[in-house]
Amino acid sequence: MTITSDPVATPQVIPIQRTRGDRIFRGVLIAGGLVAFLVLAGIFGYLAKSATPVLQAFGYHFFTDSSWYSGDGLLPSEGSVDPPTFGMLPMIWGSVLIASISVGIALPLGVGIALAIVYLLPKRSVFGFTLFIDLVAAIPSIVFGLWGFFVLMPHGVLWARWLNENLAAIPIFRVEFPAYDQSPFMAGLVLAIMITPIVAVVSRQIFSQVPPDLINAAQALGGSRWTVIRDVVIPFSKSGIIGGAMLGLGRALGETIAVFFVLQMFFDEVNWYRILESSGGSVASLIISKFGEASPLEISALFAAGLALFVVTLLANAGAVALVNSSKGKK
Amino acid sequence: MTETLVRDSLENGLVHLEAKDINVWFSSKHVIENISLQFPENSVTALIGPSGCGKSTFIRTLNRMHELIPGAQLSGEVLFNGNNIYGPAVDPISVRLGIGMVFQKPNPFPTMTIRENVLSGLKLSGRRARDEDSIVESCLTRSSLWTEVRDRLDSSAGALSGGQQQRLCIARSLALNPEVLLMDEPCSALDPSSTRRIEATIRELSESMTIVIVTHNMQQAQRVSDQTAFFLAEENQPGFVVEFGPTDSLFSAPNDPRTEDYVNGRFG
Amino acid sequence: MAKRLLTTLISLGFLASASFASPAYAETTLNAAGSSYANKYVLACQVADGNTKVNYSPGGSGAGRTAFGAGTVNFAMSDSATSSAPTFSGARSGKAANTRFIPVVGGPIAIMYKLPNIKSGDLRLDATVIAKILSGKITKWNDPAIKALQTSAVKSKLPSTKIRVVYRGSKSGTSGNLTNYLRQNVPTIWTKASNETIASGNPAGKMPAGSISAPNSQALVASVKKTTGSFGYADLSDAVSSNVAFAKIKNANGEYLAPTSASAGKFLAAFGGSSGYNSTTGAVTLNYKKKVVGGYNLSLITYAMVDTNALSTFQKSTAVEAFVKYMIDDCSSRAAGLGYSPLTDTLQAKALTAAATISQ
């Protein structure tokens, strides 16, 4: 460090000196910090590599065709006599349909629960009730699968029949075959209960951060509970709630086992809107249901499905995290 | 390097620690401008001034704690026993061993006992002490805490009162046998009687070491310090030293009208 | 606290390393996968044979062949002896293997249903009706074509509800044999070739509306059992133990026969002589139109798929040979009780000869 004779010296970054031990230590920590990045890159790399044969052979048709036929497991270029066709549109659309139903149910339910926790429940019971919500969030998905199949479905069939018989004027409640079980509606119900805790916990965190001053000010202006929630609490928390819903959406899109038990998958036809029909699709469950029997080419197709799932859930999750964080940040 | 610093201390006369033309920036914000102060051996120097004028920032440049803040930049020199502590070959850890620091809020380590807290500096700097018991006793005695805690050295430090905790923090610094002790508003979180005890401790310690203390309390500055520096910062301007001199004359006959206004409580 | 955490971690580490070091099971353990038709038989034989333990995963014949090709199992069970060799992949890539099929046991495919007031064996069906139901041309239980086959007592009991088809979603030898049977008997209705994936090989291009897919025959039977108006197909062994109702099927002779070990045995006994058996691949070609008195035409033979290349390190060839022989020979006395039909003596001898090549 030189002494400068100028009245105002130039700033200099102080060289941070660390002992060798500290440098190694920080190196280890940096390595630990980079593991997440490396794993994500590894997942993307291996999935992309394994998916390449199918993506090259089918191109965008893989995402727009409706067929899943393993044939003789050879490509036409390899001299196939019974060529396979892989198109996962029914699965992609099915995933979207199920996830929309589940978020459509879980969003109002979760927000209602969060509002109740913050503004309705007696203070003494709040701790116990949040513990209960967290516990439900920790129930393994396979348990939800059994529950969906054995407990929910018998009731769900009755609800679905009622919807079909009374509201058939609405196209989404029409069915071709009146079985009502293992439908996108049923899968959506199971997922809704699975993701409600996520929406509720996130919304509650956001609600708790609404400045009391704002609420008091709104009340002083004559606001009722309803108008305060409508005009102050919800607008303040909107982006956070949407973020919570997107976290739930990511979970719903990626859920495999619970959906596998309660959804009848149809590979050759897209069920566009008949949510009560026993026919649907799910990208994640497709992988489980086809993996055991798959030929190498079909496995490549499943990897392509996994890659698509990975990218979509990553985007949903990143968006959700950004929204929730920005909402938490504002005071 | 510390070893040489320490050995040189006697040869260089009275000035023990000296800041020369210190300028500090946080990223591009200039927060301290051209501060030069001298701290003679075994003296107590008080740094006073309104909030946000760079006193705490300045005191942190004296033992290289400042550079731990990301984006911190600096120019100028700090001479400790005549050697620049920002010299290229100087290990910042050895600087901190020679120049100890006590913070605004008492912060004993909550997972350690009183005894372990006193010895924590030795452990954290990777040293082994010959006779731990005598170090504990002498440090606690010098920080006037020994009589109060001698019977419960193995209980948690969290049970002590705020004033006791702060004295424990002083004892913790003393265990490293520093030549200089920097104190950043050590009494601002304490009640008046604890403050008195800390002040008494400071007076005792100053017989054997150089002390620099940041304080908001002008009576405290008058009670404990030999010399005082008055810091000031205009709006959005870097902080600078308005006046620096013996405490008595600075308070009784300030040279600068701003100093006079401040010490008489007209602003700040 | 850090110490406690550290101890926890270290003890976890010890647990892990201890389990690495411990020896594997003393008896020979074989991993096998494939036909869910053969599931009960394999399990029963491994219980009876004290020397070998078999982890059998009944994911379907296709799954078994894939797992075999990937080298993750020691042998596979398949309900069809497809001539195409598996494509080797995974841990096995590049390894030479000499695959062959060995007939193990036979049995009937039962057509099952759940209809109120119609007991097991009361419903009568033929190849035409089965083909029409599976291709969606008949959708209701009281369809005239079904009524025409019934006795007068059953005719009136047929409900007007829709037929709920339960089918195997994945590749399955049972589906392959059933579609082969339909293709041979009623080619004008079942216009597509035999296919192990019944949905893809369906003349309608898809399964009828409201169909339920099941991953293996056990799950299929369970679905049939709990769904009123259901129609499904599976091996007799699973149908018998579950008390599900099964239909009588008209054979090539015009007799209505229930699926039993004996009736299927009679049909299968007509093959495996010099005409049907291929000693190179091990496949037995079944002519589903063959007239056999008292013979239940809708039957199949299940095969063990083995590697006769003893050099391959993926095979515990001696143990595989011993167990396959055990299934063909000693265990065959248990077949009838489980709803399977043992091989005829001629075919059994040929199968044993083939099995002897596994570890040579």
Next chain:
Amino acid sequence: MTTLIDSSNRPWKVRDKSYQAQQLLVHAGTPLAAVAVVALTGIKGMSGLFFTWLFLHLITGALLARFGKRRYSIANSSLQVLMVACITVFVTAALSVLIPVFVKGISAFSSNLLFQDAALVEPGAELTTGGILHALIGSIIIVSIASVISIPVGILAALYVTEVRGKLTPYVRFFVQAMSGVPSIVAGLFVYAAFIVTGILPYSGLSGAIALSILMLPTVARTAEEVLLLVPDDLRTAALALGSTQRRVVRMIVLPSAGAGLVTAAILGVARVAGETAPLLLTAFGSVSINLNPAAEPMSALPLFIFTQMLLGEDNDVARAWFACMVLLTFVTVLFGVARLGLSRRKMG
């Protein structure tokens, strides 16, 4: 997602005896009326009862709002009724998950279920033969190995964020959060492609553990980060001022202060993955007998056992699945309860 925030903010609390009595009458009376309506008319089932109550309560709430002791808007009363409805739906659904697991699990119990493996069990066999021991041992081995991998790495990642605070910190946080959204089946596919297809590992407990560790890592890292952030910066500064290196600050000050919280992070990680099924199907494969060697042969685990028993589909198989569900759920609940209570006590204290 376990932050506990004080909800001290309830500006609508009203204290007025007769008003409260009126409220009580409506809120307690309406459910009773609903029960009566259901009993007298032909409306069927719990769902019928629920919707009858909801409908009635919306009306009585509106009446109370319009003509009651205190007047407020109908929207206000409807909001309150809907909040109660949300809670009711959720609690009912959640209990309908939890209760059957324990009822069916207990009714399937027989001691051999805990102490035998499934090697000799034919599909549909009586409940007095075989058991879930192989799956229980498999789960313990797989989850232990996953913990050994991801707890240290997760804590390192958290330490990077809280201690190093370098330029990469926001990215590390982002990637850890992104990783927590990876679908479990994708983790399984990755291990299958990277380890099993390439021949590095066979179908085995170790492969399964690697897949689980990918799912466990972000949970551990994020919880650990939360706890490490609770360690006051003062302590770090004080230690550095005493001439400590950063390594010693972390080892002697930060980690001991966060100790209990880190154990909590580890437990939450274990609870997160103990019930995962999909990745294990592609990696551990499943087995019917006890396998103590995670490196070689396929290994079972509780979720895998439940899955295969469900597919077998016969009554006894399903009963076994329920029993295994009960064991799994008890395990997860206990771990989770311990962790959650530990965490909240820490934050309050």
